[in-house]
Amino acid sequence: MISFQDVSKIYGNSWVALKDINLNINKGEFVFIQGPTGAGKTTLLKLIYREELPTKGEVIIANRKLRTLSSKEVPNLRRHIGIVFQDFKLLLDRTVYENLEFALAAINFPWARMEEVIIKTLTQLGIGNKLDNYPHQLSGGEQQKVAIARALAKDPEIILADEPTGNIDPESAEEIIKIFLALSLQGKIVVMATHNTEWPKALKKRTVKLVAGRITEDLPAG
């Protein structure tokens, strides 16, 4: 469903963020993109949600070359992708409920179903009792769960997580990883960028290792 064909991304004239990337990710797969800071993990994710275009090669999602998408078609692509960041990107002046409502209303999600979906999603993630809390009243782990809930509420087929455990304690991090594993079992593609080397080893999931913009290893699951 996600395919990188000879993809390179060069910023400016000389900074090579990704070089000759060939990668296929199928439905229901959980993939770690593992590498040190500056290896190109975030750029790879940006190419998937078309924040960036490749300098060379093609990124294809659901048989559609992203290069051919017009800027008007990009929002539609992103409605099928849930994105989670290390810094949560929550709106600090809005409650948990309002954060989710904002994200859903912005994509014209029906108002009649909104409350039900928000409560259901938050409850599934174990923060159903935090509806009226503001982000600053939550722990790091809880804030990340809100960010995940925001990504999941629209029921996307692809989840992209950029260092989602980077800002939270190890216990919460484990919980977050379990949530992502459960999502892949539900048939969603989960692509998680991390510099952590322990998670990929421990969970035995497919791991694509990036070093200086090149894939050095693509270890299958198991």
Place this chain on the structure above:
Amino acid sequence: MGLKFILKETFRTIRTSRLNFFLSAIVQALCLLIFLIFLTITINLLSLVRETYNRIEIYAFLKEKVSYPEVADKVFLIAGVKEVRYVSKDEALQELKEDLGEDAGILSDLDKNPLPNSIRIKLEPNYHSAQALKEIEKKLANIPGIREVWSGREVLSKLEKLLRIILVSDFGILIIIGIAVIFIIFQNIEAIYLQRRREIEIMRLVGANEYIISAPFYWQGFLQGILGGLLAFLTLAILAYFLSTTLLSFIFPAFPLLFLSLLIGAVLGISGSYTALSRIKETAK
């Protein structure tokens, strides 16, 4: 599409930046007020000119021993002549006495009536301009039997010139004020855009289209423009009320002025938003 969300976000932004919103609207109102004052002066001047047009009457003084029928036919042939009235020298003297009122006594020293017989000519509405008057005056002066022609054209000509200057000033003021108001709204919207960049980033990431992202800014510019227009009109109405009760009476077409004020406010508000968003997009490229 997404109107509930757009309005909700618009009013939320206005609420969180209400001081900026209202201060900008007040500055905008002051700018529009200057324009509205000039416009009201123009409307009154136009009315004065129209009234002057309606009073236009050309005086053609006849030579001695020339009778009215001798010239009447020729006068009626001139394009634009609507009505011709003969005034004998005796009637003219009587009119003069009435005009002089208490000072009419000075006329009693005259041995004989010095006033000539004359005709008074009223014109069709299309022939009321100073230029048209000049041409008709020339034609009348060429008719044998007419000694002299007078129409007060010089006064009308000056009034028309003044009106032209005021109209050009109105246009100039509208342009200057328009630019100023667009700039005020532009600055406000740009500041709010920066303040809301986290929201905008999230909207883009979740898949909101550009219309949903931009619409609250257009609504805000529109509402700010409407508020500025309304404040400007209300201030003008209060000024007009005090002026009319204490100093002088003048024309104040309330509803057209209100409509125009709101319309200009709204157009400038939306233009300000458009300019700000265009610049932000340009900078982002």
